[in-house]
Amino acid sequence: MQTRAETESAGPRPSRRLLLAAVGLGIGAGAGTLVREGGRHGGTYLRPPGAAADFLATCLRCGLCAEACPVDAIAMAGVAAGTSYATPTIDAREAPCRLCAGFDELRCTAVCPSTALSAPASRREVRMGVARIDTDRCLAWLGVVCRACWHACPYPGEALALDERTRPSVVEEVCVGCGICVHACLTEESSIQVTPAS
Amino acid sequence: MIPRWTIARRASAAAFLSWLALGWGIQGSSVATRIADSLPFTDPLAALEVSLASGELHPHLWIGAGVVLGITLLLGPMFCGWLCPLGLLLDLAHSLERRVRRLMHRHVGVERRLPPRTRILTLALVLGFAATSGLPLFQLISPIHAIGRGIVLGFDVALGLVALLLVVEIFVPRVWCRALCPLGGLYGWVGKHGLLRVRIDPERAGQIRCRRCDVACPAGIAVMEEYALGGATSVVDEGCMRCGACTEVCPRGVLHMGLGASRKRREN
Numbered sequence: 001m002q003t004r005a006e007t008e009s010a011g012p013r014p015s016r017r018l019l020l021a022a023v024g025l026g027i028g029a030g031a032g033t034l035v036r037e038g039g040r041h042g043g044t045y046l047r048p049p050g051a052a053a054d055f056l057a058t059c060l061r062c063g064l065c066a067e068a069c070p071v072d073a074i075a076m077a078g079v080a081a082g083t084s085y086a087t088p089t090i091d092a093r094e095a096p097c098r099l100c101a102g103f104d105e106l107r108c109t110a111v112c113p114s115t116a117l118s119a120p121a122s123r124r125e126v127r128m129g130v131a132r133i134d135t136d137r138c139l140a141w142l143g144v145v146c147r148a149c150w151h152a153c154p155y156p157g158e159a160l161a162l163d164e165r166t167r168p169s170v171v172e173e174v175c176v177g178c179g180i181c182v183h184a185c186l187t188e189e190s191s192i193q194v195t196p197a198s
Numbered sequence: 199m200i201p202r203w204t205i206a207r208r209a210s211a212a213a214f215l216s217w218l219a220l221g222w223g224i225q226g227s228s229v230a231t232r233i234a235d236s237l238p239f240t241d242p243l244a245a246l247e248v249s250l251a252s253g254e255l256h257p258h259l260w261i262g263a264g265v266v267l268g269i270t271l272l273l274g275p276m277f278c279g280w281l282c283p284l285g286l287l288l289d290l291a292h293s294l295e296r297r298v299r300r301l302m303h304r305h306v307g308v309e310r311r312l313p314p315r316t317r318i319l320t321l322a323l324v325l326g327f328a329a330t331s332g333l334p335l336f337q338l339i340s341p342i343h344a345i346g347r348g349i350v351l352g353f354d355v356a357l358g359l360v361a362l363l364l365v366v367e368i369f370v371p372r373v374w375c376r377a378l379c380p381l382g383g384l385y386g387w388v389g390k391h392g393l394l395r396v397r398i399d400p401e402r403a404g405q406i407r408c409r410r411c412d413v414a415c416p417a418g419i420a421v422m423e424e425y426a427l428g429g430a431t432s433v434v435d436e437g438c439m440r441c442g443a444c445t446e447v448c449p450r451g452v453l454h455m456g457l458g459a460s461r462k463r464r465e466n
Contacts, residue, residue, distance in 0.1 A: 020316060021319070028325065029329060057251035061337040063229070079354060
């Protein structure tokens with residue numbers, strides 16, 4: 001009995017606790033400094049609207065945004081994403097962001113507990129990325145009348161302009177990067193792609 | 199005697215998991231939830247890590263974390279025993295293990311060596327890492343959230359960590375809850391003096407020195423030797439998860455769970 005009382009006391013003594021805490025902080029901070037460079041990057045993904053610049057640091061990986069998304073556009077990244085694991089990403093070809101059309105607010109930004117996703121002043125100010133057209137593959141640029149992206153675009157004529165031969169071009173200052181055009185594109189591999197912001 | 203606390207505790211954790219999975223009136227996972235689309239509850243360790251990693255306070259994040267910390271401060275580390283999905287799994291696994299050992303006529307007792315309490319180390323490690331790397335690492339690798347997030351968004355390879363832990367725990371019982379869990383370390387530190395705790399009847403303490411409470415305690419607290427025989431009127435211990443296991447095995451009703459400030463140590 002005596003031996004147990006000694007070895008199993010009511011927890012470590014204050015001095016030992018302090019030592020443990022200091023050792024932990026030291027090792028943690030040291031290891032953190034080592035991975036800082038590579039860890040922060042974590043690959044480029046199309047994020048939900050209003051994503052913070054320092055996304056990997058501010059995202060809790062809670063999944064509230066993915067659950068709140070009314071069109072199931074948000075998927076949490078898998079283990080292969082490394083430091084981006086369990087953060088929200090959007091595969092625009094699969095399911096683009098519909099900017100919560102018909103809702104009062106952007107649902108993901110409304111439920112996000114941190115500032116990882118914060119509501120922009122208006123939907124027009126969403127900057128998830130910028131669409132780019134591959135003019136070597138785009139049907140319209142190859143001479144076929146198409147306009148699929150233009151019809152799908154939430155800001156037709158503003159974010160996507162058509163020239164006199166109905167060839168689309170992206171107005172980068174207006175494009176919100178929602179990826180609806182990527183989803184709508186008729187070519188086997190989409191001829192329009194969103195380059196994610198930062 | 200019916201183990202009421204154990205049943206209530208397991209039912210509570212199972213209900214929490216099922217509620218998350220069903221999502222009726224609740225959104226989110228074990229990291230952060232919103233009830234009725236307004237009441238936020240946030241994992242305080244996640245809030246700490248994110249604040250350190252981003253170098254910003256995120257006041258809005260601390261509302262949800264503050265609610266959880268407030269409950270912990272007032273009542274004790276209730277999350278561990280009553281809501282933690284991993285805690286539930288380990289609890290069930292160990293209870294199954296005990297049954298098997300009993301069937302094999304193996305002795306179940308305190309002689310089984312429990313790992314030391316080093317949660318403060320892992321907590322400091324996780325926080326130090328977050329501050330310099332800019333990554334809330336524990337939110338990526340936490341086996342608690344591998345279950346608590348997986349049940350909402352679909353399980354993935356992270357569940358392998360849980361499986362590994364289950365195997366390790368056969369050899370080193372309760373290694374996660376006692377030695378490794380940084381979240382439990384934070385809750386234990388904040389909720390140590392929480393009001394809902396094991397009360398000791400000093401009049402009857404020590405009449406039978408059966409040590410059943412010491413054997414039953416999943417946190418390895420020497421309830422009898424250190425507290426009851428030491429003249430304490432309640433167990434004030436960082437490792438105590440308020441699970442009530444000791445109160446259920448006490449043959450003399452010396453121990454019971456209760457609220458109320460602790461009285462001074464008995465004059466002896």
